[in-house]
Amino acid sequence: MTTSLALPPDLDVGVLLDVALDQARTGAAEGGVPIGAALFTLDGALLGAGRNRRVQHDDPSVHGETDAFRAAGRRPSYRDTVMVTTLSPCWYCSGLVRQFGIGHLLVGESRTFTGGHDWLADHGVSVTVLDDERCRDLMAGFIERRPDVWFEDIGQEVP
Amino acid sequence: MTTSLALPPDLDVGVLLDVALDQARTGAAEGGVPIGAALFTLDGALLGAGRNRRVQHDDPSVHGETDAFRAAGRRPSYRDTVMVTTLSPCWYCSGLVRQFGIGHLLVGESRTFTGGHDWLADHGVSVTVLDDERCRDLMAGFIERRPDVWFEDIGQEVP
Numbered sequence: 217m218t219t220s221l222a223l224p225p226d227l228d229v230g231v232l233l234d235v236a237l238d239q240a241r242t243g244a245a246e247g248g249v250p251i252g253a254a255l256f257t258l259d260g261a262l263l264g265a266g267r268n269r270r271v272q273h274d275d276p277s278v279h280g281e282t283d284a285f286r287a288a289g290r291r292p293s294y295r296d297t298v299m300v301t302t303l304s305p306c307w308y309c310s311g312l313v314r315q316f317g318i319g320h321l322l323v324g325e326s327r328t329f330t331g332g333h334d335w336l337a338d339h340g341v342s343v344t345v346l347d348d349e350r351c352r353d354l355m356a357g358f359i360e361r362r363p364d365v366w367f368e369d370i371g372q373e374v375p
Numbered sequence: 376m377t378t379s380l381a382l383p384p385d386l387d388v389g390v391l392l393d394v395a396l397d398q399a400r401t402g403a404a405e406g407g408v409p410i411g412a413a414l415f416t417l418d419g420a421l422l423g424a425g426r427n428r429r430v431q432h433d434d435p436s437v438h439g440e441t442d443a444f445r446a447a448g449r450r451p452s453y454r455d456t457v458m459v460t461t462l463s464p465c466w467y468c469s470g471l472v473r474q475f476g477i478g479h480l481l482v483g484e485s486r487t488f489t490g491g492h493d494w495l496a497d498h499g500v501s502v503t504v505l506d507d508e509r510c511r512d513l514m515a516g517f518i519e520r521r522p523d524v525w526f527e528d529i530g531q532e533v534p
Contacts, residue, residue, distance in 0.1 A: 293532070294530065314467075332470070
């Protein structure tokens, strides 16, 4: 686990990650890209949860983090919130975290894909990266089964 | 005008910008943040247009560029497309352009707000920045009238 700034010590990151993981599993059951996310306050209250819906809504703009952000809704400040995501956020979702000043990022895993979490840490976001086997297995299985959808989701050609 | 890589010389940037500007003006008439965008092929065919709908849909996730991207829909590659936007893209929208490999960015103006267009140029995107007075006036007027909504839209406190 790497942390650039601390999350509140009494915040149970496992409980937070489970909410995002449930979203990812729902997405998998729907035939979608299995990435889930959720936005919480620093005392652990859920503001909004979401999941990648590229396949379900035929919409390339709905990543897990953008869906959770939409569900959380308008706020004057996101400084005291935590974006939890099952996978290292891509540049699109990293840009969301940076632009809206989300103070904390909790990442389930970054082995199957590494996005902009180090860039966010460099720009003052508190970043915590776990290495959660459940998140890894879910992504690795999807990438193996549906490389066409996965590489489309990150704007790359299938290698 | 600054250009890191050339747009096709026969592409009329004024025609492209007018589509985004029409979206921005529609947004203004709806009482929203007046930023419009559109995605085109390199031969000038419109793939999708959109506008900021924070106010109209009470949704913080709908910026001009994300709305245009959604309207354009799923594609295996965005390399040969141009994202046209009335205002320099914020980090959220710059992240979208980078992640999905959109090859070209055309910006109406960057004086009222400067986002990530230089970062995109550093990462291989062809960036053209105009200094369009109509885009500037539309934004400057909105920022003066509704600083509360504008600064919320970019995740900042009203100075």
